[in-house]
Amino acid sequence: MEAFDAFIVIFASGIRLAVPLIFACLAGLWSERSGIVDVGLEGKLLTGAFAAAAAATFTGSAWLGLCSGVTVTVLMSLIHGYASIDQRANQIVSGVAVNMVADGATALIGNAWWGQGGRTPQLPDSALFNSIQLPGAYTLHDTPIIGPIYERLISGHDLITYLAFLLAPATYWVLYKTRFGLRLRAVGENPAAVDTAGISVRGLRYGGVLICGVLVGFGGTYLSIAQAAYFQPHMSAGKGFIALAALVFAKWRPLPALATCLLFGFLDALSIRLQGTILPVIGSVPVQAIQALPYILTVILLAGFIGKAIPPKASGIPYVKER
Amino acid sequence: MKVDAVPRPPAIELIGIDKRFGRVHANNNVNLKVERGLIHGIVGENGAGKSTLMSILYGFYEADSGEIRVNGEPVRIRSSREAISHGIGMVHQHFMLVQPLTVLENVMLGAEGGPLLAAGASEIRAKLAHLGREYGLEVDPDAVVGELSVGLQQRVEILKALVRGAEILVLDEPTAVLTPAEADQLFEMLKVLKSQDKTVIFITHKLREIMRLTDRVSVMRLGEMVADFETAKTSPPELADAMVGRKVILRVEKGQAHPGEIALEARDLVVKDDRGVTRVDGMSFVLRRGEIVGIAGVAGNGQSELLEALAGIRPLAGGEILVEGRVPPPELRTPKGMRKLGVFHVPEDRHRMGLVMPFQACESAMLGFHDDDVYGAGILFDRRAIAADTAEKMEHFDVRPRAPLLKTANFSGGNQQKIVLAREIERNPHVMLVGQPTRGVDIGAIEFIHKRIVALRDAGKAVLLVSVELDEIMALSDRILVVCGGRITGERLPETCNQQDLGLLMAGVSEREHAA
Amino acid sequence: MSATPTELPKWADVAVIPLINVAAAFVISGLVVTAIGEDPFNAVKLLIGGALGDLEGIGFTLYYATSFIFTGLAVAICFQAGLFNIGVDGQAYVAGLGAALVALHLGFLPGVLLAPACIVGAALFGAAFAAIPGYLQAKRDSHLVITTIMFNYIAAAMMGYLLVDVLRKQGQMNPETPGFPPGATMPQIKDLVAYLGWQWPDTPLNLSFVLALLCAYLMWLLIWRTRLGYEIRAVGANHVAAIYGGISPARITMITVLMSGALAGGLAVNVLLGEEHRLILQYTADFGFVGIAVALMGRGHPAGIVLAAILFGILYQGGAELAFDQPKITRDMIVLIQGLVVLFAGALEHMFRRPLALLLTRFQPPVPDAPAAERA
Structure with a gap:
């Protein structure tokens, strides 16, 4: 029973840690499926978190925080889009720039506005997305197994978390069942085919980049005003890059992306849980090994030792109409 | 002119189409009339302007001047979308397909019939089934395109056009990527389309296909439309004559060749391209010291792969290459190794392969030989020696400007080509592989380059010359091998053959058919 | 790196464009400073004063510049071969381990040998850590950008474990190694000039600066004066022509990435052997990423990189002083400026090129004998 409890605790915490990954990963999916490589997810998560917390601090409204977070990440995305689509820039360079600008600007402005090393004041509950008790959670409290699972794993999350879980099937649906999705998948593979079919390559790619901005804005917002109750500099702490790894690991597909992000979230929760504990038989577990696992797994996949992660064929290559 | 029995306007009428790209006059006042319900062939050599003309028709380019009429109505076609809306469908030489998507998704792309795929999908499925039955164009709509054979992929391209309601189908070199059996199937398909009153424009340089398939044929040469025939009333020699034209015959002063020992021998060579398609399919020949052997053929019949294989760039999929009577060991079957054996190579495309455009001329002028001690025996390059060496080569080959330090890209085409030739020839090769030595080169430089190639022969070197310019082959070669479809279709001596004769061999009319 | 290069005269390319790019970055930064209620001109004055106002400032500036020269060269050498190594930070971090292991375990070596051995250790470990992504790129076609990003985090986890659980000195709270023995340090510039009878304030500037300049010079020699450099540039500029010229792109990729990792080790030499004298957690302080900005701004040329590194040295040192005087303007x-430099000098490099080219053609008669760009 104790093991079961621990299990529930780790899973619940894994879900919470996975939420920003899910948003960032699916955001990256939209961008890269359209042919725009995005290594700037990390920076966008950070700006999203900053803008959401700032707006929530000034207005006291979580919803205005969300709006602000999303608006700012969309702007960041559009800068990357402009560089990548219209200026035909090296998309890696542009993504690196986004990360640096985000890192510097949020800390600088945060410190100027609030002092405290750039950290916002602790936000009141009213300015946060709070957990929602699903109906029946309390009545099932005493039911063994199902009770704790329902009460602590399924119920009790905030709105953004539930949205994250809806997002993967929604992405799947749009990508595979709608006209826009079909065209977007096509433009990331062979923009010339899309062009000759009389569809605007530029329009589709801006579409992908825009959706990327919106989704990653949700992820950032979650970081500062749902998971935490404040913003502090560098708080994205590499989550954008884990999301990028998850995207590669999921081979750019939405449902595996959700699964991978959950896996990586659980690994994170596990490493936190195991910090300093000494397990029987194994002894003390180097938590860093678990932390590095997502990256190691992704490299192994990239190397083609277990299947092959093949990115959208045209991703990273500016489209130049010829002949 | 000809008056139609049925007063139907032609499906397509192009009037006075003109298009320039910089200095190149790709289409010069081109007129074309394509009657409805016929298969209309357009032939011409590479660079004759066929593809440009069709790109204009499909809205990829806009003509500088001229008029397009579809079914008698003047139209403006500024994008492929507009072309589609006028009932024009295009099957590109390089398929415009998205490999990881299914057939159905590829066909739907751009013609989805609504924001959700489900509704349109069933409609398109029905259409595909219908087209499959009616024209014999069956393809599994749920198959992933990338897993289909090239022939089936082309079928998907045709289906894409038909589903969009194309009445006029343009096929650009459609048989270039097909096996003979697949080509036969394609022809059957096109005949069925014709029987359903669709119009087909068929671009090719293969005369045999024209004779077999088309009702009318137009011939393009150097950007102009030079002839128009009813296929039944013309003959391959007449077409070949029109295609090649009566160009100024190049004269190269050269004496009798004195072929010596065998320098290079190819036995049953098989070479594949990057996609794994067999491009050289069992070629055997010998090349002797002191002779120039010309490989004549339409571009894309395996010449590039042959050259690259001989130069050690491309691996052999079969057969063997002998240098001085010996098969070189595997470690020498590399570009470096073949150079060591004295097999040098002037590649066909100096932009892509022969030169590094951002490099200084002197750096480009030692590519492949940069390990040589003359450029500095120690760790560091001897910059002065490199510049002096290049200056000397520039002097010998009259490269202008004589600026070894100037960026390669800043020389004109002819001078860039001279840099490549100087690099290889000055190094005293045993065997010289030369690809398209005068492509994009001005007249004066052509003459110069030809002289140097002959001088190389006279110095007792073996020269293998690949060119799509028949004049060049005729003027320079001591023997001519004609290739088609990766095979040698005939051998001729320049004194005893004419261009029409070669043209037929190039078009794949085999020796036997030829004699008949 | 460029999709559609616009031809500019060389002086404009080398001088004007980088200046415009940096100016754009500064203008935007100035606007941000204004927005947070500070005076940007005063900030610049404080920044320059702090970085160059006295010998102490200059010493710190050059100390930072030393780090940036190394990381900038590491990024730039890969640029030459058409590769993008984002993993310089991780490689430098692991290089620190190499330096520390040599310093702590080969302490019996005489001082003259120990420091060079530490440098070799740093270079070897940096190269070794770059070898895996390099191999995967060369032989298995795995994208170097993604693998090196992953390897930065693998480095962080691995070094975290080693410093916390393995290398930490007994009874010590901070995750750091014991201090290096006296021989395992880079000579301080202060001590060196003292021999000549000159005074130099106490700054961390050490002999690594000279080593960095030497590396820049050697890289210039390598790239433009040796066969290997020739082959690296050929692979970077035209893959197909390189193969035609008998050059193996896989081999060149591997060699270049190894050299890049070794250059990243320079950061360990400057910071650990020159200043800290022990290996500490996260000692790289993201300086590996500064290298990206430096390499882009220096346009991949060692001379440009030295200049760009000094500029960033001024920014880091001046920025520290500025943050001290004006707490609102933190480091x-x-x-932010660095990110904007990458944005303008890297991603948006053509944005100013086209207008500038237009402007120049307006004031210059067209060159009569312009080479004809013929298309065969």
Whole structure:
């Protein structure tokens, strides 16, 4: 029973840690499926978190925080889009720039506005997305197994978390069942085919980049005003890059992306849980090994030792109409 | 002119189409009339302007001047979308397909019939089934395109056009990527389309296909439309004559060749391209010291792969290459190794392969030989020696400007080509592989380059010359091998053959058919 | 790196464009400073004063510049071969381990040998850590950008474990190694000039600066004066022509990435052997990423990199002083400027090229004998 409890605790915490990954990963999916490589997810998560917390601090409204977070990440995305689509820039360079600008600007402005090393004041509950008790959670409290699972794993999350879980099937649906999705998948593979079919390559790619901005804005917002109750500099702490790894690991597909992000979230929760504990038989577990696992797994996949992660064929290559 | 029995306007009428790209006059006042319900062939050599003309028709380019009429109505076609809306469908030489998507998704792309795929999908499925039955164009709509054979992929391209309601189908070199059996199937398909009153424009340089398939044929040469025939009333020699034209015959002063020992021998060579398609399919020949052997053929019949294989760039999929009577060991079957054996190579495309455009001329002028001690025996390059060496080569080959330090890209085409030739020839090769030595080169430089190639022969070197310019082959070669479809279709001596004769061999009319 | 290069005269390309790019980054940073209620001109004055106002400032500036020269060269050498190594930070971090292991375990070596051995250790470990992504790129076609990003985090986890659980000195709270023995340090410039009878304030500037300049010079020699450099540039500029010329792109990729990792080790030499004298957690302080900005701004040329590194040295040192005087303008300001430099000098490099080219043609008669760009 104790093991079961621990299990529930780790899973619940894994879900919470996975939420920003899910948003960032699916955001990256939209961008890269359209042919725009995005290594700037990390920076966008950070700006999203900053803008959401700032707006929530000034207005006291979580919803205005969300709006602000999303608006700012969309702007960041559009800068990357402009560089990548219209200026035909090296998309890696542009993504690196986004990360640096985000890192510097949020800390600088945060410190100027609030002092405290750039950290916002602790936000009141009213300015946060709070957990929602699903109906029946309390009545099932005493039911063994199902009770704790329902009460602590399924119920009790905030709105953004539930949205994250809806997002993967929604992405799947749009990508595979709608006209826009079909065209977007096509433009990331062979923009010339899309062009000759009389569809605007530029329009589709801006579409992908825009959706990327919106989704990653949700992820950032979650970081500062749902998971935490404040913003502090560098708080994205590499989550954008884990999301990028998850995207590669999921081979750019939405449902595996959700699964991978959950896996990586659980690994994170596990490493936190195991910090300093000494397990029987194994002894003390180097938590860093678990932390590095997502990256190691992704490299192994990239190397083609277990299947092959093949990115959208045209991703990273500016489209130049010829002949 | 000809008056139609049925007063139907032609499906397509192009009037006075003109298009320039910089200095190149790709289409010069081109007129074309394509009657409805016929298969209309357009032939011409590479660079004759066929593809440009069709790109204009499909809205990829806009003509500088001229008029397009579809079914008698003047139209403006500024994008492929507009072309589609006028009932024009295009099957590109390089398929415009998205490999990881299914057939159905590829066909739907751009013609989805609504924001959700489900509704349109069933409609398109029905259409595909219908087209499959009616024209014999069956393809599994749920198959992933990338897993289909090239022939089936082309079928998907045709289906894409038909589903969009194309009445006029343009096929650009459609048989270039097909096996003979697949080509036969394609022809059957096109005949069925014709029987359903669709119009087909068929671009090719293969005369045999024209004779077999088309009702009318137009011939393009150097950007102009030079002839128009009813296929039944013309003959391959007449077409070949029109295609090649009566160009100024190049004269190269050269004496009798004195072929010596065998320098290079190819036995049953098989070479594949990057996609794994067999491009050289069992070629055997010998090349002797002191002779120039010309490989004549339409571009894309395996010449590039042959050259690259001989130069050690491309691996052999079969057969063997002998240098001085010996098969070189595997470690020498590399570009470096073949150079060591004295097999040098002037590649066909100096932009892509022969030169590094951002490099200084002197750096480009030692590519492949940069390990040589003359450029500095120690760790560091001897910059002065490199510049002096290049200056000397520039002097010998009259490269202008004589600026070894100037960026390669800043020389004109002819001078860039001279840099490549100087690099290889000055190094005293045993065997010289030369690809398209005068492509994009001005007249004066052509003459110069030809002289140097002959001088190389006279110095007792073996020269293998690949060119799509028949004049060049005729003027320079001591023997001519004609290739088609990766095979040698005939051998001729320049004194005893004419261009029409070669043209037929190039078009794949085999020796036997030829004699008949 | 460029999709559609616009031809500019060389002087414009080398001098004007980088200046415009940096100016754009500064203008935007100035606007941000204004927005947070500070005077940007005063900030610049404080920044320059702090970085160059006295010998102490200059010493610190050059100390930072030393780090940036190494990381900038590491990024730039890969640029030459058409590769993008984002993993310089991780490689430098692991290089620190190499330096520390040599310093702590080969302490019996005489001082003259120990420091060079530490440098070799740093270079070897940096190269070894770059070898895996390099191999995967060369032989298995795995994208170097993604693998090196992953390897930065693998480095962080691995070094975290080693410093916390393995290398930490007994009874010590901080995750750091014991201090290096006296021989395992880079000579301080202060001590060196003292021999000549000159005074130099106490700054961390050490002999690594000279080593960095030497590396820049050697890289210039390598790239433009040796066969290997020739082959690296050929692979970077035209893959197909390189193969035609008998050059193996896989081999060149591997060699280049190894050299890049070794250059990243220079950061360990400057910071650990020159200043800290022990290996500490996260000692790289993201300086590996500064290298990206430096390499882009220096346009991949060693001379440009030295200049760009000094500029960033001024920013880091001046920024520290500025943050001291004006607490509202933290050192994050420098990271912002750095990001904007990458944005303007890297991603948006053509944005100013086209207008500038237009402007120049307006004031210059067209060159009569312009080479004809013929298309065969």
